[in-house]
Amino acid sequence: MRVFIMALTAACCVGVAGCKSGGSDAAGGDHEARSAASAEASLLRDTTTVSGASATLTVYGLSCPLCANSTDQQLLKVAGVKSVEIDLGEGKVMVGLSGDPRPTRAALTKAVKDAGFTVIRIEEP
Protein backbone atom coordinates (compact mmCIF):
# COMPACT_ATOMS: atom_id res chain seq x y z
CA MET A 1 0.00 0.00 0.00
CA ARG A 2 2.82 2.39 0.91
CA VAL A 3 4.53 1.68 -2.42
CA PHE A 4 1.25 2.28 -4.24
CA ILE A 5 0.71 5.67 -2.61
CA MET A 6 4.35 6.68 -3.17
CA ALA A 7 4.16 5.75 -6.83
CA LEU A 8 0.92 7.66 -7.32
CA THR A 9 2.37 10.70 -5.57
CA ALA A 10 5.46 10.54 -7.77
CA ALA A 11 3.31 10.25 -10.89
CA CYS A 12 1.26 13.29 -9.83
CA CYS A 13 4.42 15.31 -9.15
CA VAL A 14 5.82 14.40 -12.57
CA GLY A 15 2.50 15.36 -14.16
CA VAL A 16 2.35 18.71 -12.39
CA ALA A 17 6.00 19.42 -13.20
CA GLY A 18 5.33 18.53 -16.82
CA CYS A 19 2.37 20.89 -16.95
CA LYS A 20 4.36 23.72 -15.41
CA SER A 21 7.43 23.27 -17.58
CA GLY A 22 5.35 22.83 -20.71
CA GLY A 23 3.42 25.93 -19.78
CA SER A 24 6.35 28.30 -19.54
CA ASP A 25 4.00 30.89 -20.92
CA ALA A 26 1.25 29.86 -18.52
CA ALA A 27 0.09 33.42 -18.05
CA GLY A 28 -0.05 33.79 -21.79
CA GLY A 29 -1.97 30.53 -22.00
CA ASP A 30 -4.56 31.80 -19.52
CA HIS A 31 -4.82 35.00 -21.51
CA GLU A 32 -5.23 32.99 -24.73
CA ALA A 33 -7.96 30.89 -23.14
CA ARG A 34 -9.85 33.95 -21.92
CA SER A 35 -9.45 35.64 -25.29
CA ALA A 36 -10.64 32.52 -27.13
CA ALA A 37 -13.67 32.14 -24.88
CA SER A 38 -14.49 35.81 -25.28
CA ALA A 39 -14.14 35.67 -29.07
CA GLU A 40 -16.34 32.57 -29.21
CA ALA A 41 -19.01 34.19 -27.05
CA SER A 42 -19.01 37.21 -29.31
CA LEU A 43 -19.31 35.09 -32.48
CA LEU A 44 -22.16 33.06 -30.97
CA ARG A 45 -24.14 36.32 -30.76
CA ASP A 46 -23.22 37.41 -34.30
CA THR A 47 -26.23 36.76 -36.55
CA THR A 48 -24.55 38.25 -39.63
CA THR A 49 -25.03 36.02 -42.68
CA VAL A 50 -21.88 34.79 -44.40
CA SER A 51 -22.67 35.82 -47.96
CA GLY A 52 -19.50 34.88 -49.87
CA ALA A 53 -18.64 31.60 -51.55
CA SER A 54 -16.35 30.64 -48.70
CA ALA A 55 -15.23 31.52 -45.22
CA THR A 56 -12.17 30.69 -43.16
CA LEU A 57 -12.63 29.86 -39.50
CA THR A 58 -9.72 30.02 -37.07
CA VAL A 59 -10.32 27.19 -34.61
CA TYR A 60 -8.52 26.32 -31.38
CA GLY A 61 -8.24 22.84 -29.89
CA LEU A 62 -8.03 20.73 -33.07
CA SER A 63 -5.30 18.43 -31.83
CA CYS A 64 -5.47 15.47 -34.22
CA PRO A 65 -6.73 14.21 -37.60
CA LEU A 66 -9.75 12.53 -36.01
CA CYS A 67 -10.76 15.84 -34.39
CA ALA A 68 -10.96 17.27 -37.90
CA ASN A 69 -13.48 14.61 -38.86
CA SER A 70 -15.73 15.54 -35.93
CA THR A 71 -15.63 19.18 -37.03
CA ASP A 72 -16.45 18.16 -40.62
CA GLN A 73 -19.52 16.25 -39.45
CA GLN A 74 -20.95 19.15 -37.47
CA LEU A 75 -20.23 21.87 -40.06
CA LEU A 76 -21.73 19.86 -42.92
CA LYS A 77 -25.01 19.76 -40.97
CA VAL A 78 -25.28 23.57 -41.26
CA ALA A 79 -27.52 24.71 -44.12
CA GLY A 80 -25.46 26.29 -46.90
CA VAL A 81 -22.20 24.52 -46.04
CA LYS A 82 -21.10 22.38 -48.99
CA SER A 83 -17.48 21.56 -48.24
CA VAL A 84 -14.98 21.68 -45.40
CA GLU A 85 -11.17 21.62 -45.57
CA ILE A 86 -9.00 21.73 -42.48
CA ASP A 87 -5.40 22.82 -41.91
CA LEU A 88 -4.55 21.39 -38.52
CA GLY A 89 -1.21 23.18 -38.25
CA GLU A 90 -2.72 26.63 -38.57
CA GLY A 91 -6.07 25.75 -37.03
CA LYS A 92 -7.81 26.98 -40.19
CA VAL A 93 -11.12 25.53 -41.34
CA MET A 94 -12.06 26.53 -44.89
CA VAL A 95 -15.79 26.28 -45.46
CA GLY A 96 -17.28 26.25 -48.99
CA LEU A 97 -20.76 27.78 -49.20
CA SER A 98 -23.49 27.75 -51.80
CA GLY A 99 -27.27 27.93 -52.15
CA ASP A 100 -29.79 29.44 -49.78
CA PRO A 101 -30.05 30.03 -46.96
CA ARG A 102 -26.48 31.02 -46.13
CA PRO A 103 -25.31 30.30 -42.59
CA THR A 104 -24.81 32.95 -39.97
CA ARG A 105 -21.52 33.38 -38.16
CA ALA A 106 -23.28 32.20 -35.02
CA ALA A 107 -24.40 28.97 -36.72
CA LEU A 108 -20.87 28.14 -37.89
CA THR A 109 -19.46 28.90 -34.44
CA LYS A 110 -22.10 26.78 -32.73
CA ALA A 111 -21.40 23.83 -35.05
CA VAL A 112 -17.71 23.91 -34.18
CA LYS A 113 -18.53 24.33 -30.49
CA ASP A 114 -20.83 21.29 -30.68
CA ALA A 115 -17.91 19.35 -32.14
CA GLY A 116 -15.94 20.29 -29.02
CA PHE A 117 -13.69 23.09 -30.29
CA THR A 118 -13.47 26.90 -30.17
CA VAL A 119 -13.85 29.36 -33.06
CA ILE A 120 -11.98 32.58 -32.43
CA ARG A 121 -12.28 34.27 -35.84
CA ILE A 122 -14.28 34.06 -39.07
CA GLU A 123 -12.88 35.68 -42.20
CA GLU A 124 -14.46 36.09 -45.62
CA PRO A 125 -12.32 36.64 -48.72
Added chain:
Amino acid sequence: MIPFTTRLRASVAACTIMLIAGWSPARAQEPMFSGAATQPSPEHFTLRTQVEYTRLRGDPTPARREVEDVRTITTLTYGLARDLAFSLTAPVAYQRIDALGTGASDHRFGVGDATLLVRWRAWREDTGPIDTFRVALLGGVGLPTPGEIAGDGFNPIVGAVATWIRGRHGFNVGAQYTVTTGAKHDPLFPGETLADYLRCDGSYLFRLAPEQYGAGSEAAVYASVEVNGRYETSGEGQILISPGILYEAQTFALEFAVQLPAWQDVSRRPESRFSVLFGVRFLF
Protein backbone atom coordinates in the same frame (compact mmCIF):
# COMPACT_ATOMS: atom_id res chain seq x y z
CA MET B 1 -19.72 -29.45 -21.52
CA ILE B 2 -19.09 -27.57 -24.76
CA PRO B 3 -15.97 -28.86 -26.56
CA PHE B 4 -12.88 -26.68 -26.47
CA THR B 5 -12.72 -26.31 -30.28
CA THR B 6 -16.32 -25.11 -30.37
CA ARG B 7 -15.58 -22.53 -27.69
CA LEU B 8 -12.43 -21.44 -29.52
CA ARG B 9 -14.34 -20.98 -32.79
CA ALA B 10 -17.03 -19.05 -30.94
CA SER B 11 -14.33 -16.81 -29.44
CA VAL B 12 -12.78 -16.10 -32.84
CA ALA B 13 -16.23 -15.40 -34.31
CA ALA B 14 -17.07 -13.06 -31.44
CA CYS B 15 -13.76 -11.21 -31.85
CA THR B 16 -14.39 -10.82 -35.58
CA ILE B 17 -17.92 -9.52 -35.03
CA MET B 18 -16.69 -7.07 -32.42
CA LEU B 19 -13.92 -5.82 -34.71
CA ILE B 20 -16.39 -5.29 -37.54
CA ALA B 21 -18.74 -3.54 -35.15
CA GLY B 22 -15.91 -1.20 -34.28
CA TRP B 23 -15.79 0.31 -37.78
CA SER B 24 -17.35 3.59 -36.83
CA PRO B 25 -16.43 7.08 -35.60
CA ALA B 26 -13.85 6.98 -32.85
CA ARG B 27 -12.52 9.40 -30.33
CA ALA B 28 -9.03 10.64 -30.83
CA GLN B 29 -5.68 10.51 -29.13
CA GLU B 30 -6.75 8.25 -26.30
CA PRO B 31 -4.45 5.99 -24.34
CA MET B 32 -5.10 2.27 -24.68
CA PHE B 33 -5.61 1.07 -21.10
CA SER B 34 -7.08 4.24 -19.59
CA GLY B 35 -9.41 7.10 -20.39
CA ALA B 36 -9.28 10.61 -21.76
CA ALA B 37 -11.54 13.64 -21.39
CA THR B 38 -12.85 13.31 -24.93
CA GLN B 39 -16.32 12.44 -26.15
CA PRO B 40 -18.41 12.44 -29.32
CA SER B 41 -20.41 15.49 -30.36
CA PRO B 42 -24.20 15.52 -29.93
CA GLU B 43 -26.15 12.86 -31.85
CA HIS B 44 -22.98 11.06 -32.86
CA PHE B 45 -21.71 7.81 -31.49
CA THR B 46 -18.39 6.06 -31.33
CA LEU B 47 -17.51 2.41 -31.11
CA ARG B 48 -14.12 1.32 -29.93
CA THR B 49 -13.02 -2.31 -30.04
CA GLN B 50 -9.88 -3.71 -28.49
CA VAL B 51 -8.61 -7.28 -28.38
CA GLU B 52 -6.50 -8.06 -25.33
CA TYR B 53 -4.50 -11.13 -24.39
CA THR B 54 -3.46 -11.46 -20.74
CA ARG B 55 -1.41 -14.08 -18.96
CA LEU B 56 -1.68 -14.50 -15.17
CA ARG B 57 0.71 -16.57 -13.05
CA GLY B 58 1.97 -16.72 -9.47
CA ASP B 59 -1.37 -17.35 -7.77
CA PRO B 60 -0.77 -17.25 -3.99
CA THR B 61 -4.00 -19.16 -3.25
CA PRO B 62 -3.91 -22.95 -2.76
CA ALA B 63 -5.39 -23.43 -6.25
CA ARG B 64 -2.21 -21.92 -7.81
CA ARG B 65 -4.11 -20.91 -10.92
CA GLU B 66 -2.44 -20.09 -14.22
CA VAL B 67 -4.70 -18.17 -16.56
CA GLU B 68 -4.80 -17.16 -20.20
CA ASP B 69 -7.48 -14.60 -21.00
CA VAL B 70 -8.45 -13.35 -24.46
CA ARG B 71 -11.14 -10.70 -24.64
CA THR B 72 -12.66 -8.11 -26.89
CA ILE B 73 -13.63 -4.90 -25.16
CA THR B 74 -16.22 -2.91 -27.06
CA THR B 75 -17.35 0.54 -25.96
CA LEU B 76 -20.31 2.33 -27.48
CA THR B 77 -20.44 6.04 -26.64
CA TYR B 78 -23.24 8.39 -27.64
CA GLY B 79 -23.21 12.18 -27.44
CA LEU B 80 -26.40 13.25 -25.62
CA ALA B 81 -25.54 16.95 -25.59
CA ARG B 82 -22.54 19.19 -26.23
CA ASP B 83 -20.92 18.30 -22.91
CA LEU B 84 -22.76 15.12 -22.00
CA ALA B 85 -22.30 11.60 -23.28
CA PHE B 86 -23.01 8.09 -22.11
CA SER B 87 -21.09 4.94 -22.82
CA LEU B 88 -21.68 1.22 -22.56
CA THR B 89 -18.71 -1.12 -22.33
CA ALA B 90 -19.08 -4.88 -22.71
CA PRO B 91 -16.19 -7.35 -22.72
CA VAL B 92 -16.48 -10.79 -24.29
CA ALA B 93 -13.86 -13.10 -22.86
CA TYR B 94 -12.43 -16.56 -23.24
CA GLN B 95 -10.43 -17.87 -20.28
CA ARG B 96 -8.33 -20.99 -19.89
CA ILE B 97 -7.59 -21.75 -16.26
CA ASP B 98 -5.15 -24.42 -15.09
CA ALA B 99 -5.23 -24.95 -11.33
CA LEU B 100 -1.84 -26.47 -10.55
CA GLY B 101 -2.83 -26.95 -6.91
CA THR B 102 -5.73 -29.27 -7.72
CA GLY B 103 -4.71 -30.48 -11.18
CA ALA B 104 -7.98 -29.21 -12.65
CA SER B 105 -8.32 -27.33 -15.93
CA ASP B 106 -11.26 -25.25 -17.05
CA HIS B 107 -12.36 -23.11 -19.97
CA ARG B 108 -14.84 -20.26 -19.77
CA PHE B 109 -16.42 -18.11 -22.44
CA GLY B 110 -18.95 -15.36 -22.04
CA VAL B 111 -19.82 -11.72 -21.60
CA GLY B 112 -18.11 -10.00 -18.69
CA ASP B 113 -19.58 -7.27 -16.53
CA ALA B 114 -20.97 -4.42 -18.62
CA THR B 115 -20.29 -0.84 -17.54
CA LEU B 116 -22.68 2.05 -18.12
CA LEU B 117 -21.10 5.48 -17.62
CA VAL B 118 -22.35 9.04 -17.99
CA ARG B 119 -19.58 11.48 -18.91
CA TRP B 120 -19.94 15.22 -18.31
CA ARG B 121 -17.32 17.56 -19.73
CA ALA B 122 -16.94 19.97 -16.85
CA TRP B 123 -14.17 22.11 -18.32
CA ARG B 124 -12.87 22.89 -21.82
CA GLU B 125 -10.15 25.43 -22.46
CA ASP B 126 -8.69 25.68 -25.97
CA THR B 127 -5.57 27.84 -25.90
CA GLY B 128 -4.14 27.39 -29.41
CA PRO B 129 -4.73 25.69 -32.76
CA ILE B 130 -3.67 22.33 -31.28
CA ASP B 131 -3.57 23.08 -27.57
CA THR B 132 -6.40 22.16 -25.24
CA PHE B 133 -7.20 21.29 -21.63
CA ARG B 134 -10.34 19.35 -20.74
CA VAL B 135 -11.80 17.76 -17.63
CA ALA B 136 -14.64 15.25 -17.54
CA LEU B 137 -16.53 13.81 -14.58
CA LEU B 138 -17.81 10.25 -14.72
CA GLY B 139 -20.62 8.43 -12.97
CA GLY B 140 -22.24 5.10 -13.65
CA VAL B 141 -22.70 1.51 -12.68
CA GLY B 142 -21.20 -1.89 -13.38
CA LEU B 143 -23.95 -4.22 -14.55
CA PRO B 144 -24.00 -7.96 -13.96
CA THR B 145 -24.52 -10.17 -16.99
CA PRO B 146 -25.43 -13.85 -17.10
CA GLY B 147 -22.62 -16.33 -17.51
CA GLU B 148 -19.45 -17.65 -15.97
CA ILE B 149 -17.33 -14.57 -16.59
CA ALA B 150 -19.53 -11.92 -14.96
CA GLY B 151 -20.10 -10.92 -11.34
CA ASP B 152 -23.49 -10.68 -9.67
CA GLY B 153 -23.84 -7.14 -8.32
CA PHE B 154 -24.63 -3.60 -9.40
CA ASN B 155 -21.46 -1.64 -8.70
CA PRO B 156 -21.68 2.19 -8.59
CA ILE B 157 -18.77 4.05 -10.21
CA VAL B 158 -17.55 7.64 -9.88
CA GLY B 159 -14.48 9.21 -11.44
CA ALA B 160 -12.78 12.06 -13.19
CA VAL B 161 -10.31 12.42 -16.03
CA ALA B 162 -8.29 15.34 -17.37
CA THR B 163 -6.64 15.67 -20.77
CA TRP B 164 -4.00 18.26 -21.60
CA ILE B 165 -2.56 18.55 -25.12
CA ARG B 166 0.15 21.00 -25.99
CA GLY B 167 1.85 20.73 -29.37
CA ARG B 168 3.25 17.23 -29.76
CA HIS B 169 2.68 16.33 -26.11
CA GLY B 170 -0.47 14.89 -24.58
CA PHE B 171 -1.15 14.03 -20.93
CA ASN B 172 -4.12 12.22 -19.40
CA VAL B 173 -4.70 11.75 -15.68
CA GLY B 174 -7.75 9.98 -14.30
CA ALA B 175 -9.18 8.13 -11.33
CA GLN B 176 -12.21 5.89 -11.03
CA TYR B 177 -13.68 4.42 -7.83
CA THR B 178 -16.01 1.42 -7.90
CA VAL B 179 -18.15 0.45 -4.91
CA THR B 180 -18.30 -3.31 -5.21
CA THR B 181 -21.57 -4.91 -4.14
CA GLY B 182 -21.10 -8.28 -5.81
CA ALA B 183 -17.92 -10.28 -6.24
CA LYS B 184 -17.05 -12.96 -8.73
CA HIS B 185 -16.84 -16.41 -7.24
CA ASP B 186 -13.40 -16.91 -8.73
CA PRO B 187 -11.65 -13.48 -8.89
CA LEU B 188 -8.83 -13.16 -11.40
CA PHE B 189 -8.55 -9.44 -12.13
CA PRO B 190 -8.56 -6.23 -10.04
CA GLY B 191 -12.07 -5.27 -8.98
CA GLU B 192 -13.41 -8.81 -9.00
CA THR B 193 -13.28 -9.34 -5.23
CA LEU B 194 -15.86 -7.84 -2.85
CA ALA B 195 -13.47 -5.02 -1.90
CA ASP B 196 -14.03 -1.56 -3.40
CA TYR B 197 -11.79 -0.82 -6.33
CA LEU B 198 -9.77 2.29 -7.20
CA ARG B 199 -8.02 2.69 -10.51
CA CYS B 200 -5.66 5.61 -11.12
CA ASP B 201 -4.16 6.15 -14.55
CA GLY B 202 -1.64 8.54 -15.98
CA SER B 203 -0.53 8.59 -19.59
CA TYR B 204 1.76 10.52 -21.89
CA LEU B 205 1.48 10.55 -25.67
CA PHE B 206 4.14 12.02 -27.93
CA ARG B 207 3.40 12.72 -31.57
CA LEU B 208 6.25 11.09 -33.50
CA ALA B 209 5.04 12.23 -36.90
CA PRO B 210 4.35 14.62 -38.38
CA GLU B 211 6.62 16.94 -36.44
CA GLN B 212 4.33 19.80 -37.40
CA TYR B 213 0.83 19.61 -38.81
CA GLY B 214 0.17 21.26 -42.14
CA ALA B 215 -2.61 21.58 -44.68
CA GLY B 216 -1.79 18.12 -46.05
CA SER B 217 -1.62 16.32 -42.72
CA GLU B 218 -3.96 13.38 -42.84
CA ALA B 219 -2.43 11.05 -40.28
CA ALA B 220 -0.35 11.04 -37.12
CA VAL B 221 1.71 8.49 -35.22
CA TYR B 222 2.05 8.66 -31.45
CA ALA B 223 4.21 6.82 -28.94
CA SER B 224 2.53 6.39 -25.59
CA VAL B 225 3.35 5.24 -22.10
CA GLU B 226 0.84 4.69 -19.33
CA VAL B 227 1.10 4.09 -15.61
CA ASN B 228 -1.94 2.15 -14.45
CA GLY B 229 -2.56 1.86 -10.70
CA ARG B 230 -5.05 -0.70 -9.43
CA TYR B 231 -5.93 -0.75 -5.74
CA GLU B 232 -8.56 -2.66 -3.79
CA THR B 233 -9.65 -1.66 -0.30
CA SER B 234 -8.70 -5.15 0.90
CA GLY B 235 -5.11 -3.92 0.57
CA GLU B 236 -4.24 -5.55 -2.74
CA GLY B 237 -2.69 -3.44 -5.44
CA GLN B 238 -0.82 -3.36 -8.72
CA ILE B 239 1.11 -0.78 -10.69
CA LEU B 240 1.43 -1.55 -14.38
CA ILE B 241 3.47 0.14 -17.09
CA SER B 242 2.02 0.17 -20.60
CA PRO B 243 4.05 1.36 -23.58
CA GLY B 244 2.25 1.55 -26.89
CA ILE B 245 1.95 3.07 -30.32
CA LEU B 246 -1.05 4.72 -31.96
CA TYR B 247 -1.65 5.47 -35.62
CA GLU B 248 -4.46 7.85 -36.48
CA ALA B 249 -5.72 8.74 -39.92
CA GLN B 250 -8.82 10.76 -40.69
CA THR B 251 -10.89 7.64 -41.26
CA PHE B 252 -9.31 4.98 -39.09
CA ALA B 253 -6.96 4.38 -36.20
CA LEU B 254 -4.82 1.47 -35.07
CA GLU B 255 -3.42 0.97 -31.59
CA PHE B 256 -1.03 -1.51 -30.06
CA ALA B 257 0.24 -1.71 -26.50
CA VAL B 258 1.88 -4.04 -24.03
CA GLN B 259 1.19 -3.95 -20.30
CA LEU B 260 3.81 -5.12 -17.81
CA PRO B 261 3.67 -5.23 -14.01
CA ALA B 262 5.98 -2.86 -12.14
CA TRP B 263 4.75 -3.75 -8.66
CA GLN B 264 2.17 -6.23 -7.38
CA ASP B 265 0.80 -7.17 -3.99
CA VAL B 266 -2.04 -9.66 -4.38
CA SER B 267 -3.20 -12.48 -2.14
CA ARG B 268 -6.60 -13.54 -3.53
CA ARG B 269 -5.86 -13.80 -7.24
CA PRO B 270 -2.95 -14.51 -9.59
CA GLU B 271 -0.34 -11.92 -10.48
CA SER B 272 -0.30 -10.35 -13.91
CA ARG B 273 2.57 -11.42 -16.15
CA PHE B 274 1.76 -9.31 -19.22
CA SER B 275 -1.01 -8.14 -21.50
CA VAL B 276 -0.92 -7.43 -25.21
CA LEU B 277 -3.61 -5.21 -26.69
CA PHE B 278 -4.57 -4.43 -30.27
CA GLY B 279 -7.34 -2.06 -31.25
CA VAL B 280 -8.75 -0.89 -34.54
CA ARG B 281 -11.12 1.97 -35.26
CA PHE B 282 -12.67 3.12 -38.48
CA LEU B 283 -14.45 6.34 -39.29
CA PHE B 284 -17.52 6.52 -41.50
